[in-house]
Amino acid sequence: MGSITLEHVNKSFGGHQVIPDASLEIEDGAFVVFVGPSGCGKSTLLRLIAGLEDTTSGIIRLDGEDVTQRGPAHRGLAMVFQSYALYPHMTVRQNIAFPLKMANTDKATTERKVDDAARVLNLTDYLDRKPRQLSGGQRQRVAIGRAIVRQPKAFLFDEPLSNLDAALRVNMRIEITELHQHLKTTMVYVTHDQVEAMTMADKIVVLNAGRIEQYGTPMELYRTPANKFVAGFIGSPRMNFLEGAHAEKYRAATIGVRPEHLRISRESGDWHGRVGVVEHLGSDTFLHVHMEGVGLQTVRTEGEKEFVPGDTVWLSPDPSRIYRFDQSGLALR
């Protein structure tokens, strides 16, 4: 079991309010990703759940039990840090066994659990090495091994992949997702990378300036963003926003169109523009089109479209995929 509930959690550092009022229900077994720009309070929220920071007010429950006043050692959670935070003076084996040692687990059980974890994470050959003798990916695996070995109520991941190179990041992303499918334990994962959020999460929490902007499945957030911030943050490349006359036509203060929902043509369309930068990704092509009086709009087209900078083009939004927002940025349905 590992449900996590936040009830009106507030956190201030000195006089500065980082989390004004957060309430959230994370179901047992869910993979929940906290995503948001730097400094939005996502790591703070995770550290509050971990018990590494004290709440200023509010209640945190694990499986319905109030743990707000409990220290991190007594919450039964495991955490994987961005910096791996391995114990440099211990071998891989000792690192993985450390939580079991703290729990006074007997030697035979410890050995069996460490061996099991090492096998799952492909670390068997490295058990007697020190962390400094491992690569970044192996270190991250040791950190995960240390987390899984004592079967915690939930795993907390604080930007665990940001120190890895791009290729390794994709591999580890898949490994963590597979681990979740295998263990079926609640996982709370913090990242600023919305691609990581979209690909890994059962549910995403979008945070902005300490506030929870929206909580839902990746596709809910993509299809029905609650406001302009979520609409702009979820989806890559980010959504195009148009104001003024273009928006008024749709009875909104701002309208949003995702790059993949814009059709591009040389002959005719709704909006006129000139091609600026063209990014060829092979499978996709991103075109940055200058629209007079509106600014730069991004278009995503499938395949290898042959446009060159300077081409005059027409853009037409898919009318069923236009997002409308009011003055305050809230979505109009």
Place this chain on the structure above:
Amino acid sequence: MARAVSTRRKIFFTALAWIVALLLFFPILWTILTSFKTEQEAIASPPMIIPSWTLDNYFEVQARSDYFRHFLNSVWISVGSTLIALLFAIPAAWAMAFTPTPKTKDVLMWMLSTKMMPAVGVLVPMYLIFRDTGLLDTVWGLTMILTLINLPIVIWMLYTYFREIPVDILEAARMDGAILWKELVYVLVPMAVPGIASTLLLNIILAWNEAFWTINLTASKAAPLTAFISSFSSPQGLFWAKLSAASTLAIAPILVLGWLSQKQLVRGLTFGAVK
């Protein structure tokens, strides 16, 4: 790009380093040489450089005053005060390094400021306290006072080393179920071993050489080697050769310790300076 150091510059700095080292070592060398001279040779003018290599001074010094008793007192006091200081300083430095408050820097400065006060300013009250509590001329009393006077330096040094340890690792230990003492014993202390070792060595040296309190608060029973040396500067006059023999005997153990642990000491003292 770093500029290559020319051979001429290398020679110059090597020579300078040797001169400085010899200047610093000269008094020690002179003391050792004098200890092997007769009293007449010791006060000869112009001074004699090569002694007649007599061991009489050493025999006389040992005959007059039991060297080994003083040596043992010095060991008890310096090692004891250092271990007790570490016991208090590790948690204190841990708290200040990993959970600093806006006042942490002030507390550190305040602790250091106690070292700026001349010790003689509190000699009379300390003497009276020691006399009334029966601590005068006891190893325990000296251990306690040396713990107290060196504690600020021990805390400062450990604080500096601890600040180099990433707080994530201690937080990971907490998440792994380590309560406070386990976090200190299993994670912080093993990681800070080089820093703790050099703090320990430096503090033993400081305590071993401490002369003000050890001379003023002892008579004979608890007198360490510092008091042993000073007993050779008597009202009847200075006996340079014997005084030098006593000094050589007193500094020899700490010189050997310093020599054996120089790698550790240098590493500790430059810790954090080079990444």
